[in-house]
Amino acid sequence: MENNNIFWSHIKRNRLPYLMGFALLSISSILQLIIPWLLGRFTDSLQAGGLTYDKAVRFGVWMIAAGFGIAFFRSVSRIYLFRLSRQLEMRVRGELFVHWEKLSAQYFNNRRIGDLMSHAISDVGVIREVTMSGYFNVMEAVFLIVVSVAAMTSSVNPWLTLLTMLPLPLLSLLAYRFNKRIMQQSADMQSAISDLTSRVQEFTAGIRIVKAFVQEKAERELFTQDNRRAVEMNRRYVRSNSLFGALSAGIVGLSFLVSVVLGGIMVLKDIITLGEFVAFNTYLSLLMGPIESLGRVVNLLQRGKASELRLLEIFNTQPDVVDDVVAKPEIQTIGGEIEIRDLTFSYPEAKRPSLRNVSLKVPKGSSLAIAGRVGSGKSTLAHLLVRLYNPPKGTVFIDGHDIHEIPLRTLRGQIGIVPQDQFLFSSTIRDNIGFDPKPYSDEQVVEAAKIAQVYENIVEFPDQFDTALGERGISLSGGQRQRVSIARAVIKKPSVLIFDDSLSAVDTITEDLILEGLESVMDRRTTIIIGHRISSVQSADQIVVMDEGRIVERGNHEQLLAGGGIYADMYHKQLLDQEAKREDGQERHTAASQLMRGGAGA
Numbered sequence: 001m002e003n004n005n006i007f008w009s010h011i012k013r014n015r016l017p018y019l020m021g022f023a024l025l026s027i028s029s030i031l032q033l034i035i036p037w038l039l040g041r042f043t044d045s046l047q048a049g050g051l052t053y054d055k056a057v058r059f060g061v062w063m064i065a066a067g068f069g070i071a072f073f074r075s076v077s078r079i080y081l082f083r084l085s086r087q088l089e090m091r092v093r094g095e096l097f098v099h100w101e102k103l104s105a106q107y108f109n110n111r112r113i114g115d116l117m118s119h120a121i122s123d124v125g126v127i128r129e130v131t132m133s134g135y136f137n138v139m140e141a142v143f144l145i146v147v148s149v150a151a152m153t154s155s156v157n158p159w160l161t162l163l164t165m166l167p168l169p170l171l172s173l174l175a176y177r178f179n180k181r182i183m184q185q186s187a188d189m190q191s192a193i194s195d196l197t198s199r200v201q202e203f204t205a206g207i208r209i210v211k212a213f214v215q216e217k218a219e220r221e222l223f224t225q226d227n228r229r230a231v232e233m234n235r236r237y238v239r240s241n242s243l244f245g246a247l248s249a250g251i252v253g254l255s256f257l258v259s260v261v262l263g264g265i266m267v268l269k270d271i272i273t274l275g276e277f278v279a280f281n282t283y284l285s286l287l288m289g290p291i292e293s294l295g296r297v298v299n300l301l302q303r304g305k306a307s308e309l310r311l312l313e314i315f316n317t318q319p320d321v322v323d324d325v326v327a328k329p330e331i332q333t334i335g336g337e338i339e340i341r342d343l344t345f346s347y348p349e350a351k352r353p354s355l356r357n358v359s360l361k362v363p364k365g366s367s368l369a370i371a372g373r374v375g376s377g378k379s380t381l382a383h384l385l386v387r388l389y390n391p392p393k394g395t396v397f398i399d400g401h402d403i404h405e406i407p408l409r410t411l412r413g414q415i416g417i418v419p420q421d422q423f424l425f426s427s428t429i430r431d432n433i434g435f436d437p438k439p440y441s442d443e444q445v446v447e448a449a450k451i452a453q454v455y456e457n458i459v460e461f462p463d464q465f466d467t468a469l470g471e472r473g474i475s476l477s478g479g480q481r482q483r484v485s486i487a488r489a490v491i492k493k494p495s496v497l498i499f500d501d502s503l504s505a506v507d508t509i510t511e512d513l514i515l516e517g518l519e520s521v522m523d524r525r526t527t528i529i530i531g532h533r534i535s536s537v538q539s540a541d542q543i544v545v546m547d548e549g550r551i552v553e554r555g556n557h558e559q560l561l562a563g564g565g566i567y568a569d570m571y572h573k574q575l576l577d578q579e580a581k582r583e584d585g586q587e588r589h590t591a592a593s594q595l596m597r598g599g600a601g602a
Contacts (some may be wrong), residue, residue, distance in 0.1 A: 040279030114198025336526030
């Protein structure tokens, strides 16, 4: 996609098909000019008294033939040109999706889903409409106007033609006056549609929260506001469009008035014949349709320009994370030795760094646990290791290579990550577990599900692994989503495994089973476990504790407990919480037993 003009790049790419479509349309327009000429000859013959039955039949046959020719060539040209517009729609939407895939995570953090959907559906639809109706009407109008004016001038009277055409330049002035207004109103209308789409998307995604907090009325009012705004923006656009159309029709009517009055006077003074007068007004009738359509096309082109600018803004947005110029294509695999040297990193537009002077080394095949409070920078470290964001050069190394030297396809293909949000697609469980460019067998999918301790849950569903999930996997519980995400990472058998707080939604018994199942997978693989629950990190070869973006403690479980710092404090608090839960459970069990004994005694 050229970065300056979507329409022009489309025309250049399809110049020959457009020339063919224009040629077919031109034939149709030329055939239309035969009918006024025939009507003029017919009228003159009738007035002179020389019209015979045979002549009348011949006139009728020629008109019917011309009508069929017009219908055939016009239909073929429309099919030809409309097919090109559908091809543009498919290509632009496809290129838009591919470009979105290239953009970094930061881009989507600052965009609403409704806006993106509006670009992909509404804006691309306007682009298609411009190239379909717009181009067709413009080409037809331009050619028909030129040949009609030439025919009117040469075959009837040049002065009558000139005087009749005088009001028509007012259409250009009118289009100029409405230009900015229609373009701005089109942009406002698309913005309102984006807001409405975002409102519906947020409501459907958060329907459980809405119902749990009894917010149906509030959501209905918010939707009504956005809906009314969308209607109002559309009304403003329709009012301007209708006013433009009405004024355009008035100007065209003025041309007809000039034609009838002056043409009638010329007939009475024998300057032109009655047949020429009929032919002239028939030419003018043929001309007025395309001229009026030009007014509508001007509005459509303004909408198209507004949509094009929004799409070009996306296409001109360069991805932040791409293969660096120093990337080495020969690096096809990674072993898993990770080293971080004095890493300081800030998110775009952040006021303070998320990571400060972080340095650590993870030998190949060993395990690292990262613990710490919420917001201490743990997940940021995982994001940088898969280059969702770009770390500064010379700070992150894998197998001795600066991470910028490793192609993104190799880096992300060799790292399996279980993210914090456990996003699942609305397809089947099988598709979610086997979410990878290479296909997996049913045995591999089952094995990964068993390792993640989600197999028993899956086989309880009627369709088992073919169970279709709802939006974002909402039909599964939080713990089940986490375990499917773990299976999705495990099945890749990557060189590096990253678990970003991926056991927070499961109970401690399931957690122990998952960790036990992962032992064989983690063997001889570099593993990074991020978590706030000590039970999930205590078995790691080394543990680092982060606070406010810095590593404040490091060592193994016993060393950190002996140090009496943040890690030890977290451990003792969690131990007390577990003890309190255990005592609470025992009290409930005792109360229930007493209640049952009391009931039995009664």
